[in-house]
Amino acid sequence: MAVGLTTVLFLLFITQVVGTVHGVVYLSPSLQKQESYHQIHWRCNNTVKIASRDSKGKVYYPNSAYKGRVELFPNNTLKISSLQKSDSNTYWVYLEDDVGKEHIENILLTVYDLVPKPTVNAKVIRGGSPLCDAMLECSVGLEGVTYEWIRLSKPPLQGPGTSEWHVSFDPSIEAYICKVSNPVSSNNATLTYRHPCSWTGESSAAAFCTTTSVLVALGHLLLLLLTLA
Known part of the structure; x- marks a missing residue:
């Protein structure tokens, strides 16, 4: 050496x-x-x-x-x-x-990337009596994330770790949360079921609330115009 x-x-x-x-x-x-x-x-x-x-x-x-x-x-x-x-x-x-x-x-x-709020949707396979048969979908458009479905019921039921979940049931009202995570952050969105087989996501609910607020405002405006007349 x-x-x-x-x-x-x-x-x-x-x-x-x-x-x-x-x-x-x-x-x-x-x-x-x-x-x-x-x-x-x-x-x-x-x-x-x-x-x-x-x-x-x-x-x-x-x-x-x-x-x-x-x-x-x-x-x-x-x-x-x-x-x-x-x-x-x-x-x-x-x-x-x-x-x-x-x-x-x-x-x-x-x-x-920080996980954004997921987009949730339900595709009805068979609706009405006796069961609501649907495929729940959840996506964030990112790679390297994990999906978790959680049912808000008693007892709570945890779904599979995939972006889709097949459900078949007949309760009156049921809520499902899709939680998306990566090693630095997580976010979630909720799908709500109502009998016989309708589904509402958070984005749809927000749009509905906005529409309702507009209708209320128009009602107040109409009432004011009638008073002035």
Whole structure:
């Protein structure tokens, strides 16, 4: 072995971190020591250098898609702001001590969208007596989400983890909640059944309320006009 070569200590630790689009995330090495490292630099995908600090403590942010969105703290934590889906990647941190030993760690960052309010709908397969047979549908237009159907009854019934749920029953009124989740957020919407086989989603209910409010306002206006006449 050649003498005088810098000794490299390769210790690989993998950590998983999640963030939200437009949010902020902090990537912190687990290899923290009380004394400061001689030099440090962060890379994305082990190829694009995005932040570094030299032996004199000066911090550099090379030109990249991250410039203006990253900040390197004295404790070697890297802050990334204004997250984008494209920021999902593996981030490598190289920590070099004062004798030239390099400690390496990587962090897997996954950036998710916030889950919007689901769109719910019911397709009636067979209506009327004796049973209402329908397929409940729920969607948010995102990948990487999980679906959960919950029936608001006694006892509560939890549906399968899919975007559709086949139901067949004959109660007077029944409500079903579709809950959609990912690792950073969740949202839900309700479908309400009324005998014999009609369904109302939250968006439909909101539209109905708006229409009702308009009709009430028109009624007040008509009454005012009759009074003035």
